[in-house]
Amino acid sequence: MPLLSVADLHTHFQTPRGLLRAVDGVSLAIEEGESVGLVGESGCGKSTLGKTILRLVNPTSGSVAFDGDDIAKVPSDALGPYRRRAQMIFQDPFSSLNPRHTIERILTAPLYVHGIGDRAERKRRVREMIERVGLPLSSLSRYPHEFSGGQRQRIGIARALILGPDLVICDEPVSALDLSIQAQILNLLVEMKRDFNLSYLFISHDLSVIRYFADRVLVMYLGRVVEEGTGADLWARPLHPYTRALIAAIPDPARRRQAAPIGGDIASPEDIPRGCRFHPRCAIATSICAKVDPMLEAHAPGQRAACHHAGQLTRPPEA
Amino acid sequence: MTTATERVPEAMPESDGAWRSLRAFLRNPSAVIASLFLVFVTLVAIAAPLIYPEDPLSMVTRPFLWPGQNPQFPLGSDTLGRDVAAGLVWGSRISLIIGIAAMALGVTIGIVVGAAAGYFGGRIDDALVRLVEIFQTTPSFLMLIVLVAIAEPRVESITVGIALVTWPTIARLVRAEFRSLREKDFVTAARGLGYGHLRIIFIEILPNALPPIIVTSSVIVASAILMESALAFMGLGDPNRISWGSMIGAGRETLRTAWYLTAVPGVAIVLTVLALNMIGDALNDALNPRLSSER
Numbered sequence: 125m126p127l128l129s130v131a132d133l134h135t136h137f138q139t140p141r142g143l144l145r146a147v148d149g150v151s152l153a154i155e156e157g158e159s160v161g162l163v164g165e166s167g168c169g170k171s172t173l174g175k176t177i178l179r180l181v182n183p184t185s186g187s188v189a190f191d192g193d194d195i196a197k198v199p200s201d202a203l204g205p206y207r208r209r210a211q212m213i214f215q216d217p218f219s220s221l222n223p224r225h226t227i228e229r230i231l232t233a234p235l236y237v238h239g240i241g242d243r244a245e246r247k248r249r250v251r252e253m254i255e256r257v258g259l260p261l262s263s264l265s266r267y268p269h270e271f272s273g274g275q276r277q278r279i280g281i282a283r284a285l286i287l288g289p290d291l292v293i294c295d296e297p298v299s300a301l302d303l304s305i306q307a308q309i310l311n312l313l314v315e316m317k318r319d320f321n322l323s324y325l326f327i328s329h330d331l332s333v334i335r336y337f338a339d340r341v342l343v344m345y346l347g348r349v350v351e352e353g354t355g356a357d358l359w360a361r362p363l364h365p366y367t368r369a370l371i372a373a374i375p376d377p378a379r380r381r382q383a384a385p386i387g388g389d390i391a392s393p394e395d396i397p398r399g400c401r402f403h404p405r406c407a408i409a410t411s412i413c414a415k416v417d418p419m420l421e422a423h424a425p426g427q428r429a430a431c432h433h434a435g436q437l438t439r440p441p442e443a
Numbered sequence: 444m445t446t447a448t449e450r451v452p453e454a455m456p457e458s459d460g461a462w463r464s465l466r467a468f469l470r471n472p473s474a475v476i477a478s479l480f481l482v483f484v485t486l487v488a489i490a491a492p493l494i495y496p497e498d499p500l501s502m503v504t505r506p507f508l509w510p511g512q513n514p515q516f517p518l519g520s521d522t523l524g525r526d527v528a529a530g531l532v533w534g535s536r537i538s539l540i541i542g543i544a545a546m547a548l549g550v551t552i553g554i555v556v557g558a559a560a561g562y563f564g565g566r567i568d569d570a571l572v573r574l575v576e577i578f579q580t581t582p583s584f585l586m587l588i589v590l591v592a593i594a595e596p597r598v599e600s601i602t603v604g605i606a607l608v609t610w611p612t613i614a615r616l617v618r619a620e621f622r623s624l625r626e627k628d629f630v631t632a633a634r635g636l637g638y639g640h641l642r643i644i645f646i647e648i649l650p651n652a653l654p655p656i657i658v659t660s661s662v663i664v665a666s667a668i669l670m671e672s673a674l675a676f677m678g679l680g681d682p683n684r685i686s687w688g689s690m691i692g693a694g695r696e697t698l699r700t701a702w703y704l705t706a707v708p709g710v711a712i713v714l715t716v717l718a719l720n721m722i723g724d725a726l727n728d729a730l731n732p733r734l735s736s737e738r
Contacts, residue, residue, distance in 0.1 A: 178635055207637030220628035224650040233646075234636045283632065 125192070126153040127323050128177065128210075128291055133186035133196075135169075135176045142394045146172040147183075148347030151420070154291065159317065159324040161338025161355070163331055163370065165390050169347040170327045174293040177325070178212055179203055190291070208238055211284040213313075215296035217276035221268035227254070227279055228264035234287050249286065256319075257282045257312060274305035278312065285316060293325045298333060310337060331370055335359060343367045346401045347393055349420060353427035363429035365406050368437075400432065408439040467729040474725030477718035484715055488535040495529035499685045503529075510703055521690070521704050522697060530685045531711055537686040538715065541602050542668040548606035549667075550660050553613025558644050560614070561621025568618075575611045583608035587670060588679060596679050605667045616659055620652035654730035658723050665719035672712050687712050 135147035146169040154160050164170050175181040177188055179195055188195040195206055214220035221230060228250060235246045254263055257278040268276055277297060284292055294313065298306040310333065317324060328334050334341055335355050343351040343358070343366065351364040362368040369386040388405045391397055397404050403413035412432050420430040433440055468474055487494070497503065504513070508520040510527070518527040560571035578586075587604050594600035624630060625648065633647045674680055675688030676695075687708040694704025 175631075180631055180635055204637050207635065212632065212635050214628045214632060216628055220632055222629040222633075222647055222651070233638070237636065237638050237642065280632075283636075287636070 127156045127158075127191060128152075128154040128325075129189040130177060131187045131189070133173070133176060133188065134184040135172050135181055136184040139394065144394045145347050145396060146393055147176055148393075148396065149186075150344075150347070150349055152342055152349060152352075154323050154325060156290070156323055157317075157321055158340065159326055159338045161334035161341040162325060162327045162344055163329065163334050163341060164344035166329060167390055167393065168344045169393065170329075170344055171295050173344070174212065174295050174325060174327050178210055178293060179206070180212075204238065208287045209289050210291040210293070211287065211289040213277075213280055213284045213292060213294045213297045216300050217273050217280050218268075218300075220280050221276060221283075223268055226265055226267055230268075230279065231264075231283055231286055234283065238287060240287070253282045253286050254279075257285075257316075272305075273301050274309060277301060277305075277309050281309075281312060281316065285320060285322075288320070289322070291323045291325070293327065295327045296329070297326075299328065299330065306333070313337070331374055343370065346391060346396055348401065348430065350402065350431070351427075351429040352420065353424075357424070357427050361424070361427075361435070363423050363427060363434040364402075364431045365408055365433075366402050367429075369407075400430075402431075408433050408436055410440060464729045468725055471725045471728065473721050474729075477721040477725070480714065480718045481722070484535050484718075485539060487532055488539050491532045491536055494532055495526070497526075497529065499529040499533040500525060500683075507697075507701055509701075510707070518707055519703060521693060522701075527690070527704065527707055530690050531687070531708060533685050534687040534690060534708060535711070535715075537598065537681070537684050538668045538671060538712070541598060541605065541671045542664040542719075544602045545605035545609065545667040545671075546660055546663045548602065549609035549663060550613050550656065552606065552610040554617050554649070554656070556610065557614035557617025558621055558649065561618035562625055562640070562644050562648065564622070564625075571614070572618075575614050578608070578611040579615075584670065584673065587674065588677070591674060591679050596674070597681050598684065601671060601674060601679075601681065605670050608670075609663050609667065612663070613656065613659060616655055617652060620655060621648055624648045624651055654726075657730065658727045661719050661723040661726060665716040665723070668712065668716055668719075 130150060130152045133147055133150045134145070137144040137146060148169070150173055152160065162170050162173070172181060176183050177195075179188075179198070179200065182200075183196045186196060190206060190210065193206070195203075198206065225233075231250045231253060232246050235241060235249060240246065241249065250264065251261055254261060259275060259278055259282075263271070263275075263279075268279070271279065280297075297313065298309050301309060313324070314337070316322060324337075326334065326337050338355055341353060341355050341358050342349045343364065345366050351358065351362065351367045353363075358367060359371065362371055366386070373386070386405055387407075391401070391404065397414075398417075399415045400406070400409070400413040400418050403409040406413065410433070416432070418430045418432050420428050421434075422428045423434045429435075502524040503526050504516055504520050504524050506520060506522050506524045508516055508524075510517065510519040512519065516526050516528065518531065521527055521530070556571050556575070560568040587608050590604040590607060591601055594604070621644075630643060630647060633643050638647065671680070671686060672688030672691065675686045676692040678689075678692060680686050680689045690708040691705045694701065694708075698705055
C-alpha cells in the first residue's frame with residue numbers, strides 16, 4: 125500500500141471572476157521512501173495541490189489517503205497526528221521563518237506543541253537537528269535575518285524534519301536560491317531522505333532539478349496530471365506534447381538548434397478549455413482534442429499520459 | 444563548499460531589532476526631549492502626595508492671587524483661593540492615569556477584536572467589521588458624553604468610556620495587519636506544524652504587528668488625555684478629583700480678569716499631548732526599519 129494515495133482530488137476557489145479550478149481531478153500515489161517530482165508551469169496548481177495534501181487548503185472533493193486514513197475527511201481540529209507525519213519545506217526562506225523568533229524558538233515550538241519530550245529532551249533534539257542540517261550550535265540564539273538564503277533554507281528543513289515526518293512536501297525549495305547554493309540544499313535533502321527514510325513530493329518548475337531528484341515524475345498542466353513516468357522514461361521518450369515541449373525548452377549547449385517554444389500562454393484556471401485542456405497550445409491537436417477530455421492512460425510500461433495522440437511527433441491526419 | 448557547516452556571521456548586536464530601534468529613537472532630539480518631559484510629568488504625578496500633602500481642592504489662601512505674587516503659591520490661586528500649583532500637580536495624576544488606563548483597555552479590546560477579524564476572516568470578520576463601523580460612525584465624543592452621563596462620572600467610568608470610543612481605531616489597524624500577515628509563509632508553516640489558533644495569533648502574528656500598534660498607542664494616550672480634559676471642562680469629570688480640564692472649566696468664567704487660571708493647566712495639557720505625539724512620530728520612524736536605515 126502506498127504511503128500517500130490521492131484520488132480524484134479537486135480544489136476549487138470561489139473568486140470574483142468565477143470558479144477557479146486550481147486542482148481539477150488529480151490522482152497520484154507516493155510509496156514509502158519514494159521521491160516523486162511534480163513539474164509544471166507557474167499557475168498550474170502545483171503549490172495548491174501540495175497545500176491540499178497537507179490540508180493547509182481544504183479540498184473541494186476527492187480523497188487523500190495517508191497510511192490508511194482519509195485526510196480529506198478528518199476534522200481540522202483532529203489533524204494533529206497527521207501534522208507530525210507530513211511536513212512542508214517552503215520556497216521563500218525569507219518569509220517562511222518568523223522574523224521575531226530565534227532559531228531555537230522556531231525549532232523548539234513544534235516539539236512543545238506536540239508534547240514531545242521534556243525541556244532537556246527538546247533542547248537535545250533541537251541541537252542535534254541544527255547540527256544535522258549543517259549549522260553551528262551558535263545559530264540557535266540568532267534571528268532569521270542574520271542568515272543567508274541558503275542557511276535559512278537549512279533552518280526551514282530542520283523545522284520540517286524536527287517532528288520526524290514520513291512525508292515531506294518540498295514546494296520549490298531551491299528556486300529562490302543562488303545556483304551555487306541550490307546544489308548544497310539538494311544534496312542536503314538527499315542526505316536527509318536517506319537518513320530519515322523520507323518520502324518526498326518535490327514540486328518544481330525546473331525539469332533539471334526534478335530529474336536530479338525524483339524517482340518518478342508527474343507533469344501537471346492546468347490543475348491536472350497530464351503525464352507520469354520515471355524520470356529516465358520521460359526524458360528519453362516523452363509521450364505528451366506538453367512534456368516534450370517542457371524538455372525542449374531546457375537550454376542545452378549540445379543541441380545547436382533552439383527548441384520551438386510552446387505557443388501562447390497557460391489558460392486561466394477560471395476558464396479551462398473544453399476537451400483536452402492543452403489543445404489550444406498543442407502542435408498536434410486535432411478535432412477530437414477540442415471535444416473529448418483525454419484520460420490518463422498507460423501507453424508504455426510504467427508510463428501514462430493524458431493525450432489522444434500520445435507519443436506522436438506530428439499532427440495525425442484527421443479521421 | 445566541502446564541509447556541510449556553513450559560516451554564520453559573528454554576533455552583531457547592532458543588527459538586533461530592538462537595539463537598532465532604540466538607537467534610532469535616541470538619535471531623534473525631539474523624541475529625547477519629549478521623553479524627558481514625560482518622565483518629569485510622571486515623577487511629579489507619583490510624588491504629588493509628597494509635594495502637596497494638602498487636598499488640592501481645599502481653600503488655602505485668598506482668591507485671585509496672581510502667579511509670582513506670593514512665593515508660597517508660585518502659580519497663584521483660583522476663584523476660591525485654591526492653590527493652582529497644587530491643582531496642576533494633582534491634576535497630572537488624573538490625566539496620566541486616565542490616559543494610560545484608557546489606552547491599555549482600548550488597545551486590549553482592539554487587539555482581540557482586530558486579531559479575531561483579521562485572522563479568521565469570513566463571517567467573524569463581517570460581524571466584527573459591522574461592530575467597528577457602528578462605533579466609528581457614531582460621533583465619538585458625543586457617545587463618550589452619553590456613556591459618562593449614564594454612569595456616574597468617576598475615574599473608572601471615564602476610563603471605560605474613553606476606551607470604548609478608542610478601541611475601533613486599534614481594531615481596524617490590527618485587522619489590516621493580521622490580514623496581510625496571515626498570508627505569510629511562516630503562518631502557513633505554523634498551521635502545517637499543527638499550532639493552535641491562539642498560539643498563531645498571539646505568539647506568531649502579534650509580535651510582527653506590534654510596531655504600528657505601539658505608535659498608535661502613544662497617540663491614543665494623548666487623545667485620551669484630551670478627552671478627559673474636555674469632559675472635565677464640561678463638568679463631567681470626577682467631582683472629587685481635580686484635573687487639568689476641570690481647572691480650565693473653573694477658570695473659564697474669569698478668563699478676561701484672571702487668564703492665568705485657564706492658561707496654566709492649558710499649557711500643561713498642550714505640552715503633555717505634544718510630547719506624546721512627538722514620541723509617536725519618533726517611534727514610527729524608529730520601528731520602521733526601512734526609514735531608520737536611511738538616516
